[in-house]
Amino acid sequence: GQQVMQIPQYQHVQEGEDFTTYCNSSTTLSNIQWYKQRPGGHPVFLIQLVKSGEVKKQKRLTFQFGEAKKNSSLHITATQTTDVGTYFCAGIPRNYGQNFVFGPGTRLSVLP
């Protein structure tokens, strides 16, 4: 079954609005990574979170790792058209080997 889940599957926002995507697992994740894939492009690494409750910021992007290390979120403040793409989380579920498992992604559309 799906080890790493993401919601929502799609999100359409008006430029300037905020956006959040959520990543969830039924088991503890040792690490979590976030990637962005532009339409027709390849995944590009954004960040890696390791510690419980960790929060990291990159300009308008805020990444959070849950206290129980079973969920994570990516929040974008004041979206821009350059934010368009699919955002993937990838985690290493406990008792599932040593490799990152990608979620299905959240596709973000930003209307100008």
Added chain:
Amino acid sequence: EAGVAQSPRYKIIEKRQSVAFWCNPISGHATLYWYQQILGQGPKLLIQFQNNGVVDDSQLPKDRFSAERLKGVDSTLKIQPAKLEDSAVYLCASSPNFNTEAFFGQGTRLTVV
């Protein structure tokens, strides 16, 4: 710094034919991954190499897929014979060490007809 190089970019084959993809990782990266990404889904790991040794190939359909990384540098992924459901983008990625930031190539889009 040069990125991960993959070729070809596109390939169309008939079912039951064979196909091979090539990947040259970033220089010095010990870990190399092959992923399959079906349209609308996240990348799925097929095989992971650490230098020239296989770390994980648990999701590689070994009856038809094979991969090698000779000399611990570039790698090839082969499918023989191809099925319609193999239509996907095949992504190669590399990272400096095990389970650190992965750098992806542009991918090879395979269409099996």
